[in-house]
Amino acid sequence: MNPVALVVEDEPLPRAQLLELLHALWPELTLITANDGVEGLQRLTADRPSVAFIDIRLPGLDGIELARAAGASCHVVFVTAHDDRALAAFEQGAVDYVLKPVTVSRLALTVSRLKQRLSQPPADLSRILTALSTPPAMRLRWLQVGSATRQRLVTVGDVFYFQSDSKYTRVVLKDGEELIRTSVTDLLSQLDPEEFWQIHRSTIVNLQRVAGVVRQMPGRMFLELSGRRESLAVSQAFQSRFKLM
């Protein structure tokens, strides 16, 4: 019984190339293809391949999710672009990968490894999948705001301040405001701490938008904003940062 390999790749040219190379390197292999994640899942359940080449970035069902579904029953080889952060994750595991665009020598190595491992159960993918699914911590640069029918993207630079309002957070912009679900606490951990300061249990201000600091005698401090009328109260706990100004 010839082994069956599934190739899941959305772009026609790399897909055709991978098929051709596999046919040359492993003639006994029966090759089936899928053009997107959804089709890939269908072929997995229908044809039960023992090997699957899965592109990490796929339309429809994500390549990672597809691998999760495939991993128990077949040997998965990830096809990944050159400087994906994923590369580091692969270096440690027993899971194989090929770089896109595929080179003959690298694929030959993968093929020989697969041939050896075919008789054994597939490697455990759980660690790799977790590593791939967790995006690296990056600074928050833009937000998606708006209603269900009409949404837009707003860069954090355009935000004057964030203020919590019961279950939502107000995102106050130059000519209006929007609501998002992310809490002030979560925003704090994602925003650039040099540019965004917490001034109150419920408020984070964009330093670029602060025009001045007003102090009133009984220990009260307010921030004036350049472009909006209202002033923001700075609570006692956070006033020390502004005292140096």
Add this chain to the structure above:
Amino acid sequence: MSHVKSGTLPAWMVAVLSITAFAAAWLVLGRSPWLILSTQFWLSYAMAWLVIQATSRWTRQRAWPALLGLTLLAAVVAGLLVLPLSHDFLPDRLTSWTWVSARGLPPAVFALVFLLPGMVVDWREQQKHQRQLALAEQRRAVAELSKQVTLAELKSLQAQVEPHFLYNTLAGVQYLVRRNAALADEMLGHLITYLRRAVPSMRSPTSTVQAECELVQAYLEVMKLRLGERLQAKVDCSPDAAALSMPPMMLATLVENAIKHGIEPLPRGGRIDVTAEINGADLCLTVSDTGAGLAGNSGSGAQVGSGTGLANTTDRLRALFGDAASLTVESGVQGGVVATLRIALTALQTHTNWERV
């Protein structure tokens, strides 16, 4: 007690010497009229000088009439204060104006005459110093701004260098070369057009609307060949906008986003329309797609993002044009996304001139 700062005796030493000299003179000569007069002169000059020094911080921030007025006042007051030393001093004589002016004016005038030259020199020094400070401040501000712009440009370059596009397209060409030479030729042609526009574009601070449209046209032609039927695209550059200058690689970023987030994630693909035209007083560039749209895959509620293309483009716009330019990214009427880049025509003109300086 002179105003010259360097090369002379320190003020305290002069003070000690003069006090000693006067004390000695008084001891030796007793109360002689000319000794009294010279003591009065010296004292009134000293007191006036002390007053000027003490208030120098206040006068520094005022216009010159304030300093002149103060000097006059200090000289007069000092002249009056040394009156008791006069050889014919009697308390009731203080009410007589003739006596007061006869005995008080000489010390006051003496003080004024010897203080004024120093005042003038000092004042001039101060003004020169202020001017130099202002100039240095201006230079620093310009340097800071150009540094910011350079940083923003650098960031944009880092984001723009997209090796995936290049490698994957070349790999596609390599595959096609022996199987479908005509198609390989077509794809290579578009890639060459893209590189011809992109490489000088990335290095220069300005480009033109026409060049940027040709760049994204070539890019889209390559992607159409690579994605097959999943991508349809059209670029429409209006003739009156074509010659306008604009910053490089911004339109390309929007189109790359449309491909990456709009078209590629959908099995059915979609359509991208790029337009460049003059709308009112603005240059208006739109990239609209019928792809995945903003609602994405996380369902309702806001999605938060850290991708750098959009943020870098808005950073560059703000650094170059301030409020005269805007970039909005909104969900389109038929699903998909519309990204609109607007730059005021007047700002573009200033930008071009600034770059040429």
